[in-house]
Amino acid sequence: MGEICLTDEFILETHGLTKEFAGFFAVRDVNLKVKRGTIHALIGPNGAGKTTCFNLLTKFLKPSAGTILYKGQDITALAPADVARLGLVRSFQISAVFPHLTALENVRVALQRQHGASFDFWRSKSVLDQYNHRAEELLEDVGLSEFTKTPAVEMPYGRKRALEIATTLALDPEMMLLDEPMAGMGHEDIDKIAALIKRISAKYTILMVEHNLSVVSNLSDIITVLTRGKVLAEGSYADLTKDERVKEAYLGAGHG
Amino acid sequence: MTTITENAIPEPRRGTSDAMIAFVIMTALLLIVPLTGVYPFFVMQALCFALLACAFNLLIGYGGLLSFGHAMFLGTAGYFTAHALKVWGFTPELGILIGTLGAAALGVITGLIAIRRQGIYFAMITLALSQLLYFVYLQTPFTHGEDGIQGIPQGFLFGIFNLSKPITLYYVILAGFLLGFLLIYRAINSPFGEVLKAIRENEPRAISLGYKTDQYKLLAYILSGTLAGFAGSLKVFVAQNASLTDVHWTMSGEIVLMTLVGGLGTIFGPVVGAFVIIAMQQYLAGFGQWVTVIQGAIFVICVLTFRRGVIGEIAHYFKRSL
Ligand SMILES: Nc1ncnc2c1ncn2[C@@H]1O[C@H](COP(=O)(O)OP(=O)(O)OP(=O)(O)O)[C@@H](O)[C@H]1O
Ligand SMILES: [Mg+2]
Numbered sequence: 160m161g162e163i164c165l166t167d168e169f170i171l172e173t174h175g176l177t178k179e180f181a182g183f184f185a186v187r188d189v190n191l192k193v194k195r196g197t198i199h200a201l202i203g204p205n206g207a208g209k210t211t212c213f214n215l216l217t218k219f220l221k222p223s224a225g226t227i228l229y230k231g232q233d234i235t236a237l238a239p240a241d242v243a244r245l246g247l248v249r250s251f252q253i254s255a256v257f258p259h260l261t262a263l264e265n266v267r268v269a270l271q272r273q274h275g276a277s278f279d280f281w282r283s284k285s286v287l288d289q290y291n292h293r294a295e296e297l298l299e300d301v302g303l304s305e306f307t308k309t310p311a312v313e314m315p316y317g318r319k320r321a322l323e324i325a326t327t328l329a330l331d332p333e334m335m336l337l338d339e340p341m342a343g344m345g346h347e348d349i350d351k352i353a354a355l356i357k358r359i360s361a362k363y364t365i366l367m368v369e370h371n372l373s374v375v376s377n378l379s380d381i382i383t384v385l386t387r388g389k390v391l392a393e394g395s396y397a398d399l400t401k402d403e404r405v406k407e408a409y410l411g412a413g414h415g
Numbered sequence: 416m417t418t419i420t421e422n423a424i425p426e427p428r429r430g431t432s433d434a435m436i437a438f439v440i441m442t443a444l445l446l447i448v449p450l451t452g453v454y455p456f457f458v459m460q461a462l463c464f465a466l467l468a469c470a471f472n473l474l475i476g477y478g479g480l481l482s483f484g485h486a487m488f489l490g491t492a493g494y495f496t497a498h499a500l501k502v503w504g505f506t507p508e509l510g511i512l513i514g515t516l517g518a519a520a521l522g523v524i525t526g527l528i529a530i531r532r533q534g535i536y537f538a539m540i541t542l543a544l545s546q547l548l549y550f551v552y553l554q555t556p557f558t559h560g561e562d563g564i565q566g567i568p569q570g571f572l573f574g575i576f577n578l579s580k581p582i583t584l585y586y587v588i589l590a591g592f593l594l595g596f597l598l599i600y601r602a603i604n605s606p607f608g609e610v611l612k613a614i615r616e617n618e619p620r621a622i623s624l625g626y627k628t629d630q631y632k633l634l635a636y637i638l639s640g641t642l643a644g645f646a647g648s649l650k651v652f653v654a655q656n657a658s659l660t661d662v663h664w665t666m667s668g669e670i671v672l673m674t675l676v677g678g679l680g681t682i683f684g685p686v687v688g689a690f691v692i693i694a695m696q697q698y699l700a701g702f703g704q705w706v707t708v709i710q711g712a713i714f715v716i717c718v719l720t721f722r723r724g725v726i727g728e729i730a731h732y733f734k735r736s737l
Contacts, residue, residue, distance in 0.1 A: 217623065243625035255620040257613045268613045269624050271606060277626070278634060280607035281598075287606055330624060 170195040170334055170364050171216070171247070176225035178211050178388075185211040187388040189225070193334070198356070198365045200375045203385035204408070209368040210252055212385070213336050216366075217249045218242050230333070246333035250340065252368075254319045258312035262303055262322050265311055266294040269329035294329070301325045301355055317348030324355060334364040341371055353378060384408070433735045434600070437683055445589055454697075455585045456653065461693040462592040463650040468673040468685030469599050470642035476680030477603055478635040479615035483538040484545030485643055485670050487525070490552065490662030492518040492644030497564040497657035498557055507572045511591075511648040518644020521548075522637035530633045542664060549662045563658030567651055578652055591649045595642050600682060602638060611635055672710065676717050678724030683737050687725050 171193040178186040186208040193199045201209050214220040216227060218239040226235045229247055237245075257265050270290040271277055279286075298307055301321040306314055311322060320340055327335055340356065341349045353374055356365065360378075369375050375382060376396040384391045384399065386408045392399060399405045448458050471485050496514030499505040505513065529540045552558045559565075569578035578584045602608055614621045614628045621628050651657055660666060669692060677688025692710070699706045721728045730737040 219619065219622075238627070239622050240625050240627045243623055248625075249623050251619065251623070255617055255623070257616040257620065259616060260609075260612065264609070268609060268621070271609065272625050276606050277610050278607055278631075280602040280605045280634070280638060282605050283601065284604050284606055284609055287609065326624070 168195045169193060170230055171366070172228040173216070174226045174228075176212070176215055176227065177223045178208075178215055178220060179223040184388050186215060189385070189388075189390055191383060191390070193364060193366055194381070195364050196360075197380040198360045198367060198378050200379035200382045201366060201368045201385060202370070202372075202375060202382060203391075207385040208388040209385055210338055211388075213249055213338050213368065216242075216336060217247065219249075243330070243332075246330075247336070248327050248330050248332040248334070249336040250323050250327060250338055252338040252342065254316065254323060256311040256314075256319050256322055256326070259310055261308050261310055262298055262306045262314065262325075263291065263294050263308065265322055266297050266326050266329050267291070269326045270294060273330060297325045297329050298322075300328070302351065317344045317352070320344070320348075320352060321355065324352075324359070328359065332363060334366065335359075337365060337367045337369075339368050339370065341369060341374060349374060433737060434682055437737055438600075441683065441686065442593065445592075449582055449585055455581055457693065457697055459585055459588045459653045460650070461690045462588055463646050463653060464670075464673060464693055465686040465689035466592050466595045466646040466649070467643050468670055468677065468689045469596055470639045470646060471670045472674050472679065472681075472685045473599050473602060473642070474635055474639035475674070477608060477611050477615065478632055478639075480632060480636065481534075481538045481671075482529075482541040482636070482639070483664075483667050483671070484525075484541035484543075485640075486662050486664065486666035487545035487548045488518040488521060488640045488643035489647035489650070489666065489670075490657070490659075491521050491548070492647030493651050493657035493661050494552065494558050494564065496648040496651045497567050500570065500651070501564060501567050502557075506574070507570045507578060507652065510570075510651070511645070514648030514651070515641060515645045518647065519637060519641040521644070522640030526633045526636040526640070530629055530636060542667070545662065545667060546664060549659070549664070552659060552662055558657070558659070561659065563656050565656045567655045567657070569652050569655065584652060588649055588653060591645070595645055596686075599642060603682070607631070607634065672714055674724075676713070676724055678727030678730070678737075681724065681726040681730055681737050684724050684726035691725070 169192045171191070173189055173191045176186060176189040176191070177184065189212065201212065203209055211220065215222050218237055222235065226233055228234070229245060234242055234245065257268060260268065267287055267290050270293055271287060276286065295307060298304055301324055303318060303321055303325060306318060311319060314322065324340070341352055344352065349371065356378060367379070379396065381393065382396060382399055383393045384405050391408055392402050392405050449455055467489055471482065474480050474482055492514035495517035496510040499510040499513045500507070525541065525544045529537055529544065532540050553560055569584065571577055572587055576583050576587055578587060610626060610631050614626065614631055618628055647661065673688035673692045674685045675688065676691055677686065678684025695710065696706060699709055702709065717724065723731055726737050
């Protein structure tokens with residue numbers, strides 16, 4: 160990934176990003192800069208405001224204050240669907256698939272959005288078969304070939320997360336926001352998803368919330384630590400493990 | 416809302432052929448009705464309500480939106496068609512067109528107001544809008560208030576088919592029903608239908624994929640309203656009147672009931688449900704006020720014992736998609 164890191168361009172920036180829920184600041188004055196082509200991790204204890212941050216960045220929540228720049232463009236006032244259309248696509252903390260659609264159909268829904276014809280109510284859905292090939296490729300890419308015809312609801316949890324990633328990749332986004340992609344997974348699945356994220360990061364910028372610190376240390380180029388809605392520290396994993404404040408607020412609690 | 420997704424059994428290939436067989440059986444049965452001695456008026460009426468329920472089902476069963484004001488489309492199209500036929504002397508096809516377009520326009524207007532609301536708020540706002548319209552129709556002269564528009568001439572469809580002949584009328588109504596039914600089936604199984612299902616299954620995810628979900632819901636609502644209106648226009652030729660009962664909120668309730676009894680989110684359920692309810696009203700008419708009580712009881716039994724509705728339960732048992 161060295162060559163991508165050469166460009167010092169920030170794909171996503173926030174200035175003074177703040178979200179207030181009736182007097183409670185879930186996110187407070189966050190200035191975040193995500194470099195293009197990196198895996199950037201956002202970590203912090205429960206309730207630190209990580210998911211809220213994601214919701215603000217993708218406009219699922221309206222910021223109380225602050226601005227969001229994506230590729231130099233101010234997206235603070237955009238609708239969430241428009242943010243997605245610009246190539247900034249998120250996943251959810253709770254696995255987000257279309258449960259009663261098959262894995263193939265899940266991916267196709269994303270492909271269909273890009274290629275249009277989504278309002279055609281008079282045509283047979285067999286026109287969507289033209290996307291099957293691409294959908295199968297994407298599923299194979301994340302190791303889901305055997306599940307092509309399986310309804311998502313019947314897939315194991317870890318596989319659902321992989322399906323989510325395949326669906327997101329179908330949009331060919333420039334930047335992906337992954338909210339705890341490995342939460343609730345066993346070791347084997349974690350390794351698979353980590354390898355997958357590592358692989359796709361060659362092409363995409365990734366901002367990731369993750370509690371599993373070994374995953375974070377292995378994957379991320381840079382880490383931002385959030386506590387009580389504020390940025391506490393930022394740096395590489397090595398830097399942060401030396402940081403007393405981080406140890407105290409976050410790592411310390413876990414290590415005992 | 417769980418019942419909706421429970422009925423959606425994804426069995427792509429087999430599902431299509433099952434539906435095809437069921438469709439052939441249904442069509443064959445309906446084609447031979449005039450030969451069986453069953454009262455055709457009853458079947459025609461039931462067909463109009465079946466189409467109405469199917470249109471309603473498109474919205475709730477596939478779009479996840481519960482409209483509690485669908486009678487406004489039935490009634491509006493009915494009044495428009497009746498007025499066009501009786502006062503303006505329009506031909507039947509033009510009358511149907513006017514009624515259906517009227518319902519479509521109503522769909523656009525009320526849809527823009529209602530579509531941003533979710534769940535129970537959507538149901539309430541559609542109910543409120545239909546109540547508003549009820550009072551408009553009660554007051555405006557062209558509807559003739561409590562009397563309704565009576566004695567509507569049936570005329571000749573396309574100048575050929577004499578609609579005052581019961582057998583001709585029957586097949587015209589049947590053709591109209593099949594046309595509407597197939598349109599709905601196609602919409603459900605179209606690229607648009609796929610997006611609609613995705614939105615129903617997980618709206619935030621659909622948004623995060625870049626779908627402006629309100630636009631899809633609005634289109635589903637307008638389609639549903641337009642087809643409900645088409646059913647209302649057809650019904651004018653059967654009943655030969657247009658009255659306030661068709662815009663009343665109890666009618667909206669009956670539409671919900673028919674769909675639930677037959678099976679929410681199934682293709683054939685609303686048809687079966689409409690026939691069951693209309694048959695009950697027909698054959699239990701002797702019980703007077705008790706019809707309502709019996710209907711209520713059936714509704715309760717339905718919700719308690721077979722929540723998926725008649726067709727929904729059958730489809731679930733055989734693991735088919737009907
Ligand atoms: N819609 C809301 N209304 C009120 N408070 C909220 C809302 N959403 C989040 N919060 C609060 O904001 C804080 C941050 O929540 P958030 O979900 O962003 O945390 P998180 O860092 O993602 O935590 P976790 O690691 O548990 O996922 C929490 O205290 C939460 O209770
Ligand atoms: Mg969270």
